[in-house]
Structures are given as structure tokens and as C-alpha cells.
Amino acid sequence: MKTATRHLLLATLSSLSLAATPALAQQAPDPAAQxxxxxxxxxxxxxxxxxxxSHYDIAVTPDAKALTFTGRAAIDLDLFAASNAITMNALDLDFASASIAKPDGSGRTALTATVDRDAQTVTFTAPASLAPGQYRLTTDYTGKIGTQANGLFALDYPDKVTGEERRGLFTQFEAPDARRFVPSFDEPSYKATFRLTATVPAGQLxxxxMxxxxxxATANGMKTVTFGTSPKMSSYLLFFGLGDFERLAKKSESGAEVGIVSPKGSGEQARFALDSLGPLLTYYGDYFGQPYPLPKLDNIAGPGQSQFFGAMENWGAIFTFERILLDDPAITSQATRQAIYEVQAHETAHQWFGDLVTMAWWDDLWLNEGFASWMATKVTDHFHPEWQPLLSRVGGREHAMALDAYKTTHPILQTIRTVEDANQAFDAITYQKGEAVISMLEAYAGEDVWQGGLRxxxxxxxxxNSRTDDLWNxxxxxxxxxxTGIAHDFTGQPGIPLIRMTSYECDGxxxxxxxxxxxxxRDRRAGVDGEGRRWKVPMLVRSVGGKDQRVVVEGxxxxxxxxGTCGATILNGGQLGYFRTLYTAQALDALRADYKAIAPIDQLGLLxxxxSLSVAGYQPMGAxxxxxxxxxxxxxxxxLTEAADRYEQLHAIFDGDAASxxxxxxxxxxxxxPALxxxxxxxxxxEPALDAVLRADVIRALGTMGDAAVLAEARRRFALLDSNPKALxxxxxxxWLDIVAxxxxxxxxxxxxxxASASKSTVERSTLYTLLGxxxxxxxAKRALDLSLTGEPGETTSAAIIGRVARNHADAAVDFVEANQAQVDKLIDASARVRFLAGLAMGSDDPAMIARLETKAAGLPADVRKPYERTIAVLKERAESRPRIKAETKAWLAGQ
Incomplete structure (x- = not known):
């Protein structure tokens, strides 16, 4: 799943699903053999x-208008101990009947279904004990179609040609939501094969x-579609989609057919993603030494958005929100175009890391997400080196460290025991710290040895299924x-090592x-002077004009x-180490003097x-x-983008101090x-792609800081829309619309x-409504908040409006949500609901917000309380450090 951003034959549009390719389908081993x-x-x-x-036969009939569906599941299972009860996961399902029989159909016995909503289970009870053996459990049930991305859900959107409202159906099951679609053993280690049949409107795809x-064809304008049997996989990877879709497809070098499924009228907007998808399969198959085992891979574009995720790696049927999959020349920026590639690369990497091999339990979620993030950067660097994606890892590392620097952090390997624990595991530690640690370990092992180990x-x-130590072994x-020792230090304990340079001498x-x-x-000083946690820290020490030196610092x-040299020296050459480096004042002066001679990735890392060290008080802001x-x-x-961000952040800190x-x-x-x-x-x-990205970043930063020329240009362009709706x-x-908004x-x-209300483009419509916040x-801002509850922006856009308001009006956004909690909860998918309000409060500068959150968190269960504790920690540290930061910055400005 991505929370996140980045050739052969002429493809043809197809309104039909694929026919199976038996030769490829047979590559999967027979699950019965195990x-x-x-x-x-x-x-x-x-x-x-x-x-x-061992196997699920599932038949569903969705009623998109009524937002309900009927289902029948026939589940082949092994019973290992005599029992009259079989318990599996189920949520928001109502059971009409259930029975169990031997695999040949003999001995059929009626079962009673008892639902435990709190435990999210259903227990099927027989009148007498069942002997150990193989059975087929069959049940008829009904379920709900949601309007947020959990289970089977509906997304409404305007037709791209007529503007009429359309409704598509999609599924999202990670982590614990396959149970909303089918009674199942909804945990990653309970792998099975799946065969899905759906009765749907004849004109829809x-x-x-598979x-x-x-x-x-069936009666009343319907049809029954049966999909091929999947390989053995975890329940959360099952996918079903339905709607007025089209499919752009081609055969890939790997032998599998690849396709982009999108709302009708998308046309060539799917081409960029399609042309990228086949080569990704070839690259990954070669890198991992395992060819892609399914006969096809689709990437399905869904309108709208989620507060929890952007894309999902369902095996053979990736789901991605349209805004980061389709390339619309009317609105897609170069940065978004790169994100389209990188997100698809991430989800395609999951077809191996996550789907083919799956973590045994959610404790090891990083085996999916950290590796998919790392692999996506590697493959992007292979196919698009002009985008310089390796430099983006510095930003990812910083994103992780922003969370990891507080005492409320957690290790990469974390304990997951509740549904809410699982939902909250999808964070920067799992993704970006995971990627940073993997990059460090690959550098330690060497690329060839590392690849050999992965194979x-x-x-x-x-x-x-696997555990993390299986990989290290x-x-x-x-x-x-x-x-393994290094890996255990960085995955088994939280926090960030600090390497402090204490001396530098020249010896011949x-x-x-x-x-x-x-x-x-940021809020726990126990490790600054030699106490606290210890890591085995791999370092690449690089001197300007000298040789690289690899060392591991222990103790x-x-x-x-x-x-080779006594010149300026970087202790984290190539920025491959997950640690902070505090230089002596003299060493930092030398690095500043030689800054132009330093590689860009190290310039970025040094900044x-x-x-971070200055903001946290380890050195003055002047450094x-x-x-x-x-x-x-x-x-x-x-x-330059990093520099622009730093000026923008400093400008924001002094809100209310016009002179500063x-x-x-x-x-x-x-x-x-000069760049502009x-x-x-x-x-x-x-022009180079990075020039296009830099232009946008510089204009945005200057506009935020009130640059008169940029603001005037934004207003000039906005005025052109009065006479030409396509002027921008x-x-x-x-x-430009962001600056105006x-x-x-x-x-x-x-x-x-x-x-916004007139747009026929789902992405543009969602973008414009969000900009109103x-x-x-x-x-x-108040008008935008009120608009979010009207239903006009769309079920999945309203929460984004509230989130955008919180950037400039955090306290007002929190007040609004608390005053309308029940209505707001309906606008957020269940996986993100607990984190939403705490996230809004993160932008508050009011000291009273800390007490409000502490009161709110006091009565909550431990797993639900975590997001509030993180926000409280940040707000407390900010209240303590902000006066020092401002005073030191003002003193520096006065001395310039």
C-alpha cells in the first residue's frame, strides 16, 4: 500500500476483462501439495x-444503488481438533444460513451463525462435535457497501463526457477489512486460493x-462473471471492482498482460501508466529471480481519495486513486507525473514483496512497505535516472526522523495486537525508516550480495509467509x-543514533x-552524552578530494x-546511514566553505x-x-527545493512578526x-523534468512568502478564466490556483x-474543492468547513477540505470536528478515523490545545490514544523550543 509519491506494442481499448492464459496460470504451485x-x-x-x-468460492451480487450486496461463500478448510464451533472473521455481515459437509457433499449439517461485532468474528456452531478432517463450510449472507474505502465501497464521480453522475464499486481490504466482504480467516498467515463470481449489470466491466x-448473460440485463482461481494468497489481497470502465491493455515482455482500468472517457490519460507497467514486471522478475506468476496485472483507477492510503497492491489488480494514476494534460504537474510512476512502481514491487511472500503477521508489516518503497526508488533510478530519485531518499529519511525523534515513536518491528494497532502501523517508520535502513544495509552488504540474499x-x-529474521538469515x-546484528539494532529498537564529531586532526x-x-x-535528552540506546552504525566517511572509508561504529x-586528505569531511557520505551527525564548529565551517564541491545528495543531507540539530537545540540556529x-x-x-522549504518554514514561524x-x-x-x-x-x-518541478517549488515558496510579482502573476492568470475556462x-x-486560493x-x-462544481474531471473537481479550504x-475558512458537511464536494473529498483548512486554522478545524463529530466520522474511512483529529491539531500554536488533547486522550484505550500522545509530544516540544528558535534566528538576521 502506498501512503504516498513516482514500450512495446500499440495498446488497444477493451471493454471486456481478460481471458485466462493457462500457461502462465500454471506457474503457481499447487497449494494442495503443501x-x-x-x-x-x-x-x-x-x-x-x-x-x-485452503480455498474460497465466493459469489456476490452487488446492488450499487441500494449500497448492499448478497453473498454466498463456500470455504474449504481443515479442522485439526474435534469441535462443534468454527470461528472466523466477519464485520457488518448478516447471515441467512450456513451448513458444513465433507468435501464430496456428504454429511451436510446445518450451522448456527453467531456474530460478535466487538471481536469482528462469526462463530458457526454445529449441533454436535465435528471430527478432525476436511470440510466445506457454505454460508449465505448480506453485507453493506460503504462510501469510504473499507471493504466493498462505492465512489461517485461525474462522467468525463456528459458530466452525469456515475458510481463505481471497489474493494479495500488491508489491513482488516476482507471480513466486511466475506466471512474469512482474515489474517495474513491464513493463505488460500480464491475463486470469485459476480452477478452484475451487463453493460459494466x-x-x-484473475x-x-x-x-x-442472465435475466433482467445482468450477467454472471466468473474469474479464474487465484494463487495461494492472503485474504487482504482479494479485489473486486465494477463500473462504467474501460481498459487500455498490452502484452508485456514478462508474458503477462498489463492493463489500466479507468472510468470511460479516460482514453490516453492511462497511457503513461500503461507504458510503465510492463517494464516494471520484467525488471522485478529479473531482480528477484522469480517471474511474475499471474497471467495479468491490472491497475484500477478509482475517483476520489482516502485519508488513509493512495494505492493498494491487490495481487494482479492494483487499486490506485485516479489522481496518482491517470496523466491528465489539463492538470497533471510534472511532480504528479513522477508520483504516478513511483506509486505504481511501489505497488508493483508488492507483487513480490507482500503478495508472493507475505509477512506472517502485522508486526512485520515493514517487510511489505519498507521494501516496496526501497524497491520503487531503485527501479525509478534504473528507468528514470534523470529524475535523480536517490536524492528523494534524504527527504524520506527526514520524514521518518520527524516521527522517530520523539519518545512516542516505535521500532520498525512493532507489536500489533488490535485492529487499531494495525491501522496505525502504516506510518513513516514503517515506510521511510524502513527504506532508509534497507538502503544502509544494502550498502553494508554490497549490491550483489544483497540481491543474492533477496533471491x-x-x-x-x-x-x-515469513518473519524478518528469515530475510536476514x-x-x-x-x-x-x-x-543481522546491525539489522536487529535498527529494526528492533526505536530512535535515531547521534554521531558527534569530537575532534579532527591531521596525521601526515x-x-x-x-x-x-x-x-x-527532540524531547528526551538521555542519550546525548553517552547514555541511552546504542547501535552498530555503518558509516561511509567521505572527504572532499580524498578517499571513502567504510567503518562500523559500536559502543x-x-x-x-x-x-588521502585532511580536508572537509562528511561522516555520512551518500546519506546512506540512518543517523544524525553533529560536527564541530570548525568542521562545519570547512564543509560550508567547500559546499559547492560536495555531491548534491550530501549537500541535501547536510542541510x-x-x-534538525539546530531546531532541536544541539547547536545554535546560526549554524x-x-x-x-x-x-x-x-x-x-x-x-534548491530544500532551501526554498527552509525559507518558507522560517517565514511561517514568524507569523505575526511582519519585520522578521x-x-x-x-x-x-x-x-x-535567480532560479526563477x-x-x-x-x-x-x-526542458528537464526536474526543472519543471523546481519551477513549481520556487514559485510556491515565493508566493507563500508574499512575493509581489508571483502574487500578481497568479491573479493575472486567474482573471483569464473569466473569458477562457481552459486558460490555465x-x-x-x-x-497557480493554490496561490490564488x-x-x-x-x-x-x-x-x-x-x-469546482462545474468540472467534469474527477481529479480537477476534487482539487478545486480541496483548495477552498x-x-x-x-x-x-469557516465557509469551507461548512461546505464540507453539505455532501456537495463528494463523500471522499470533504475530509480533505477540513485537512486543508487545518494548515492555516488548526484550532478552528479541531473545534469544527468536535462540534460535528458524528457527521465528520462518516467522511473518513475507518482506518484513518482515530488519527484524523489528532492530525488536525498538529498545526496548533495555542498552548491550550495541549490540555484539550490530554483531556480527550485520558479516557481512551491505549491503542486509540497513540495519535493523541504523538501530537501532544510535538506541541509540548514546540512550545518549549519555538521561543529559542525565534530569538536565535532574529539575532542571526540582525547580524547579517
């Missing part, structure tokens, strides 16, 4: 361990994990001696560096010798590290601000205007509102 056994006690489970499924095996791991565990067996042309190890934290102190001034005006686009904001804006303009002068306001044909169409459309007058807001003006 002896059934109870789930071992070493794997967590919330179900009794007396039964295990149905899609699932190709269509059979399609039969061993895939071969040993395909179609099965495979990589060590491939030759990476000592890797060799740099001799003394370092100590502690822990970096509290170490001495590092760097031969990020030093701002970071001096480094910011060393960024050349022609720096790498990633570095003006001083920062002047310095920001001096740093950024070179790039211009408009995209140029054939193009990759910069969202950027942020600074909107009442008349501007009304005009944006009118544009961007206004700095208090009255307009």
Missing part, C-alpha cells in the same frame, strides 16, 4: 488455531485479481556477515576523527582514520541534518542558517529569484467554488 497444519503459536492470531482454509474465465529469500518463501547466507595526510555515539531526540566512542546561505543559486534542483517575515522573505527571494529568472513562469518544451490548463494549473478574497472563493481568511 500439507495443512495448524497456525503455529509463534505467529500471533486473534482466531482459534483449530482450523485453516467487472475486474478482479482474468475472466467465464461470462454468462534466496524469495525462492524459500514464495506463496508462503538469507542475506547473511549470501555473504553479508555481521548484517590522514584525517584522524574522534566520534562519540549517543541518541538524537560510545571510536576513532576513524581517513587516508537537513543541521536544521544551520549559515549553511543555508552557502547554497548556490544554481544548485541541484533538490537542494520581511527580512526572511528578502533573503529567500535573493536565493530563489532562468526557468521563467511557464514550462518549456523539452496545463501542468502549472494546480500551482491561499490568498483568496470572497469573490475569488466564489469563483473557485463555481469552477486553503484560504488564510478566517471567514472563508
Amino acid at each position: 500439507a495443512a497444519a495448524p497456525l503455529p503459536d509463534s505467529v500471533p492470531s486473534q482466531l482459534p488455531r483449530i482450523a485453516r482454509p 467487472a475486474v478482479s485479481n 482474468p475472466v474465465e467465464k461470462e454468462t 534466496r529469500y524469495m525462492a524459500a518463501h514464495k506463496y508462503g 538469507a542475506v547473511e547466507a549470501a555473504g553479508a556477515k555481521g548484517l 595526510g590522514t584525517g584522524v576523527i574522534g566520534v562519540t555515539q549517543g541518541e538524537f531526540s 560510545g566512542k571510536a576513532t576513524i582514520r581517513v587516508p 537537513s541534518d543541521n536544521f 544551520a542558517l549559515d549553511l543555508l546561505t552557502a547554497v548556490p543559486t544554481d544548485a541541484n534542483p533538490y537542494v 517575515q520581511q527580512a526572511i522573505a528578502v533573503r529567500g527571494a535573493a536565493a530563489l529569484r 529568472a532562468r526557468l521563467g513562469f511557464d514550462p518549456k518544451d523539452g 490548463d496545463g501542468s502549472s494549473k494546480g500551482l 491561499t490568498n483568496a478574497s470572497a469573490a475569488d472563493w466564489d469563483k473557485l467554488h463555481k469552477l 486553503a484560504a488564510k481568511d478566517d471567514a472563508l
